[in-house]
Amino acid sequence: MSVLFFLFLLLFVPYSCLAATVTLAWDPSPDTDLAGYRIYYQANNSDLPFQGTGAVEGNAPVDGGNVTVASISGLDPANAYYFAVTAYNSSGQESVYSNVVQIPETLPPLVSITSPADNASVATTLAISAAATDNVGVAKVQFLVNGTPVYETSAVPYTYTWNAAALPAGSYTIAARAIDLSGNAAVSKAVNVSVVGDVISPTVSLAVPPPDASVAGTINVSAAASDNLGISKLELSIDGTLLLSSNQSPVSYIWNTANFANGSHVISARAYDAAGNSGVASATVVVDNGTSQTASTPPSTTTSTSTSTEAAPLTLADAQLALLIASGQQSPTIDQVQRLDLAPYLNGQPAPNGKVDTGDVVVILAKLTGKL
Incomplete structure (x- = not known):
């Protein structure tokens, strides 16, 4: 008897009592003399034949009758398991193994916050530490603030420096999530931290x-x-x-x-x-500009903008300020626009365009170096 068919995993459920159940389903055998199916399993080893032990339903193989769905329970979630199914007829002849299904271990890591203590307070930065262990190995640890991941590391010791200085004062929860090499995850018990808030003035x-x-x-x-x-x-x-x-x-x-x-x-x-x-x-x-102060009266040869701009000699500080404004690092005042807006420079005279840009920087530097 040599009947090929496919095995599909339906459900794998770990329980808090350190036992797990696997529910399997497979394609029916077309053998007209089909008598039933046998389910084979084995922990942490894919070598054939499977000779698993410890399931509630018995050691491998488990007789599944002539239905195409079976559950194997009482498995240790700390182990990875391999499953296959065979079919047998009324004469006891048995088919080859179906395709093999591997179920990774499902035991989650153990993780806890080791520092700070519950109800600690912080004004600026806080050193946070976590401990994590797992039967197959910890892949990474994430630190959570109010349930949101803020940092992730795979390096031991698992630490994070939390900058809380700019946060509003109040209560925050800190926890750690550990993820093992099989993808299982667990979240630690949270600790409460009181943020004092920054109270130091510049x-x-x-x-x-x-x-x-x-x-x-x-x-x-x-x-x-x-x-x-x-x-x-x-x-x-x-x-x-x-x-x-x-x-x-x-x-x-x-x-x-x-x-x-x-x-x-x-x-x-x-x-x-x-x-x-x-x-x-x-x-x-x-x-004290004297009694003949007339800065508000512009010369007739130019506009009021260029008058206020050229009222005093330009300096290197003017060029630096114009560069800050032109690069968007500083917003100009009306007085600064009036003083620094010199470009374009036409026929020996400034023709202001209402803004301070790189052209104005060039004109100011040219004036300072005597090229205009």
Whole structure:
């Protein structure tokens, strides 16, 4: 008797009592004298013949009667199993083995968070550690924050440095998921962590003329900031009016005092971090451009834009500022556009186009080097 047919796996279910059930189905044998089928199984070895033991239904082979579905239960999920089916007739003759089906072990890993302890608190960063073991080997460990994977590693020891500094204050759950070489996964018991939130404000420094100093014409104002997390925004203002906003530090601004009334003016710099904390520095200067201040009246030979632009000699700081604006790293103020918008440069005169771009950088550098 030599009947070939195919064996198909339907279901493999592990149970918490460390036993598993495999349900198999196969194509019927066309033998008219078919008497039944025998199910063969064996753990961790594909050598024929299969001589498995330990199933509730008995040692291999298990008689399956003349139906084409059978379940083998009580198997150890820590083992991989191989299955095949044969057919036999009324004379006891038996067919060759069907195709062999391999079922990998289904025992999940053991995984736990070893650090931090439950109800720990964190202000900036937190070292997280996990332990994981498995009967066939751990492939990788994932760290989960509020159920979402944030880091994955296959290297022992399983550790992760969680940066919680920019997170809102509150309670977070941390867990680890271990995946073994067979693809089985298990998630550890979660630990609760309290995030304090960043409360450290940025430190700001402002470089301006000495307090209450008298200034005139064009002066350079610069500011720098630092923070434990990093600066997200740095602003320069005069008398509460925003002149410059950048995500870079330091920043500088060419202040044309001729556009401001004589008298005291407050220059301030404010920096923000990712958590919304801010720090500020300010200074008071006195503008004194004399009694004949006429900066608001433009010359008749050019537009008001080019007048304010060329009111004071250009400097290398102007070229640097124009490059920051042209590259999109800084948003210009109206005063900056008026001063730096020189291109195109036609017939020896600027023809502003209403924006600061790389053409303006070229013109400013040409003026500084005496080529215009």
